[in-house]
Amino acid sequence: MVYSLPEEVLEHVFSFITLDKDRNAVSLVCKSWYEIERWCRRRIFVGNCYAVSPSIMTRRFPEVRSVELKGKPHFADFNLVPEGWGGFACPWISEMSRAYPWLEEIRLKRMVVTDESLELISTSFKNFKVLVLSSCEGFSTDGLAAIAANCSEVMDLSGHWLSHFPNTCTSLESLNIACLGSEVSFSALERLVGRSPNLKILRLNRAVPLEKLSTLLCRAPQLVELGTGAYSSGIRSDVYSSLSKAFLGCKELKGLSGFWDVDPSYLLAFYSVCSRLTSLNLSYATIRSPDITKVISQCPNLQRLWVLDHVEDSGLNAVALSCKDLRELRVFPSDPYIADANVTLTEQGLVSVSEGCPKLQSVLYFCRQMSNSALITIARNRPNLICFRLCVIEPRAPDYLTLEPLDVGFGAIVEHCKELRRLSLSGLLTDRVFEYIGRHAKRLEMLSIAFAGNSDLGLHHVLSGCDGLRKLEIRDCPFGDKALLANVAKLETMRSLWMSSCAVSYGACKFLSQKMPMLNVEVIDENGSLDSRFDSCPVEKLYIYRTVAGPRSDMPGYIRTIDRDRVNTIS
Amino acid sequence: MDRKRSSLNLFEDIDLNYKATELRLGLPGTDDQPEIKTSLSGNKRSSSEMESSTCTDENESRSASPTKEQVVGWPPVRSYRRNIVQGKKESSEMGSGMYVKVSMDGAPYLRKVDLKMYRSYEELMEGLQKMFKCIIGLYSEREGYNGSQHAPTYEDKDGDWMLVGDVPWEMFITSCKRLRIMKASEARGLDDSL
Numbered sequence: 001m002v003y004s005l006p007e008e009v010l011e012h013v014f015s016f017i018t019l020d021k022d023r024n025a026v027s028l029v030c031k032s033w034y035e036i037e038r039w040c041r042r043r044i045f046v047g048n049c050y051a052v053s054p055s056i057m058t059r060r061f062p063e064v065r066s067v068e069l070k071g072k073p074h075f076a077d078f079n080l081v082p083e084g085w086g087g088f089a090c091p092w093i094s095e096m097s098r099a100y101p102w103l104e105e106i107r108l109k110r111m112v113v114t115d116e117s118l119e120l121i122s123t124s125f126k127n128f129k130v131l132v133l134s135s136c137e138g139f140s141t142d143g144l145a146a147i148a149a150n151c152s153e154v155m156d157l158s159g160h161w162l163s164h165f166p167n168t169c170t171s172l173e174s175l176n177i178a179c180l181g182s183e184v185s186f187s188a189l190e191r192l193v194g195r196s197p198n199l200k201i202l203r204l205n206r207a208v209p210l211e212k213l214s215t216l217l218c219r220a221p222q223l224v225e226l227g228t229g230a231y232s233s234g235i236r237s238d239v240y241s242s243l244s245k246a247f248l249g250c251k252e253l254k255g256l257s258g259f260w261d262v263d264p265s266y267l268l269a270f271y272s273v274c275s276r277l278t279s280l281n282l283s284y285a286t287i288r289s290p291d292i293t294k295v296i297s298q299c300p301n302l303q304r305l306w307v308l309d310h311v312e313d314s315g316l317n318a319v320a321l322s323c324k325d326l327r328e329l330r331v332f333p334s335d336p337y338i339a340d341a342n343v344t345l346t347e348q349g350l351v352s353v354s355e356g357c358p359k360l361q362s363v364l365y366f367c368r369q370m371s372n373s374a375l376i377t378i379a380r381n382r383p384n385l386i387c388f389r390l391c392v393i394e395p396r397a398p399d400y401l402t403l404e405p406l407d408v409g410f411g412a413i414v415e416h417c418k419e420l421r422r423l424s425l426s427g428l429l430t431d432r433v434f435e436y437i438g439r440h441a442k443r444l445e446m447l448s449i450a451f452a453g454n455s456d457l458g459l460h461h462v463l464s465g466c467d468g469l470r471k472l473e474i475r476d477c478p479f480g481d482k483a484l485l486a487n488v489a490k491l492e493t494m495r496s497l498w499m500s501s502c503a504v505s506y507g508a509c510k511f512l513s514q515k516m517p518m519l520n521v522e523v524i525d526e527n528g529s530l531d532s533r534f535d536s537c538p539v540e541k542l543y544i545y546r547t548v549a550g551p552r553s554d555m556p557g558y559i560r561t562i563d564r565d566r567v568n569t570i571s
Numbered sequence: 572m573d574r575k576r577s578s579l580n581l582f583e584d585i586d587l588n589y590k591a592t593e594l595r596l597g598l599p600g601t602d603d604q605p606e607i608k609t610s611l612s613g614n615k616r617s618s619s620e621m622e623s624s625t626c627t628d629e630n631e632s633r634s635a636s637p638t639k640e641q642v643v644g645w646p647p648v649r650s651y652r653r654n655i656v657q658g659k660k661e662s663s664e665m666g667s668g669m670y671v672k673v674s675m676d677g678a679p680y681l682r683k684v685d686l687k688m689y690r691s692y693e694e695l696m697e698g699l700q701k702m703f704k705c706i707i708g709l710y711s712e713r714e715g716y717n718g719s720q721h722a723p724t725y726e727d728k729d730g731d732w733m734l735v736g737d738v739p740w741e742m743f744i745t746s747c748k749r750l751r752i753m754k755a756s757e758a759r760g761l762d763d764s765l
Contacts, residue, residue, distance in 0.1 A: 235736040263741075284655060
């Protein structure tokens, strides 16, 4: 006779298990655990909104309080995914409004959200608290107004219209209007900030002038994160002094961002908070290296730094000296489209930071030259890297010292950084780099490849070697049918594969679709007619993802899911 | 034939003679551009490049150009990050120009300064003071430039003469068409007339 613990006890134990991975494992132990677990799961993350249908989710998990969904493929950020592709939030929101009256949080990324959906959200969930829309589109301030008006408990909002907030004290904790292009009524903003004692995060948009910033800060000295508006003013000595006084009062401030149109003479107005700063985003500030260095050397506790390439190697040397707690560095290109940016940012800056910052785990670095020796040095210095995204701006740029491909350099990265989860490649690369990646990058979850490789062998190395691979996105590489068809089973273990401007044929797509019923093989072709394709024609863009929801029906005309049933009837 | 059809160069390595066997879609008479391993100008033709170019002249899109804008989605920078410096350059180069004439009352000839060389009012004042060997007073919102014999003014896009320093620097350099360093006595007249 096997004793089993009562349901309530198991539920209580399960409540301590929060990671999706662990929850999924729990549900596989036995039928009764599956049942108990599904009733007490409160948080759902759907990485690809087409991998599962809304009703499958609500049927299995009836008591959910928080849902996070992602829609378009990552390359949509760079305009590679055409308009109208999909990622519509509407069916999800309708289903959730029906099935989850107690839903508290909705987080959507790269999805299309309409005003109607926002209105539905605002009236369906009595306990609604958090709405986060990142990189979404399709809504206007009307929809946001509905949220503001109807959700009295909303604590965390992004990009919302101000004037519809209730007049009484609010429990607002986070307000992010950084993406709003238009001016907002400053008095409405000031009043809202004044009656939100729990406000921790405030991100203004560019239109909020610097002169008004001190007013807001004085009303919200409890802020933990601040995004400024435009950071310049006419010559007014009183602006500087009132600003520094206001910053002096912000004892909890840990994160700063914004800084559009920076006037360097106002930079050190926030001098008093520098020593507490853990996060600094200067990536919109076109200030030069000496000014950046001045700021950075005052911030010994910085963990995250986002900056333009104006920081130059000298600025990064200062980072290496001063910011010993740095975990994440992102260096963006100030002028991505010219060949020579007149900015002395080279591989040396990154090497310095890798030497000086022992906790560095995450790197995004745009530069114009790189060498294998630099990459090897970085790899040896920082085996604790988890995310390494390097973009050498010129496609197929070789090692600038030896003119060789950067295979060996990236090979060193994957060999030394055993916990690497995300990698973006650039520069001149042959199949060899993929051999290294397949051999060493066992924990790699996301790989981005562009203008690289020589043949299918490259792709084959990746698909056959990277055990943990979940997302693979490839553009402009000579990868064709062979590697895909040799690794069909692998595709079902991944969330998605994106290939554009490669050499995969239509026939291979049909074959794949036939062989793997659990995959949606979507072919995108904006230029021609999908119906008149010959098998040997290469497809323009290809998006393959695993799904239990079958082929989707909301695609525009230039996208087709290869229909398994029709494959046999087409010549 | 559809002009937008792209020519796909499927393989990069010229060693593997795939070009002999590859299937290509292309406009009749399009050239075979050899892929060179070392990078030159940002003009590597990829299929996405061809798709995105809307100009009807094939040659124009293929000729060497300094901009990389022809490759869609490369470098992988989100659109709101693309014009940080470019936007400023465009707005400053359009019409108003960066080199502006500077006249000083009583000086025999005019000078020209490049506003782009300065990052703030302080720097501009320093530059002007050096150039004209004069002293410009301290700015205050209420009283303009006090405490010296000279005050800087500028002509804006609308043709009005304005006191330098009232608006944010960025706005100033995009609207300033010329500068005039006035005698303080005249400048006070400017203020009074407001």
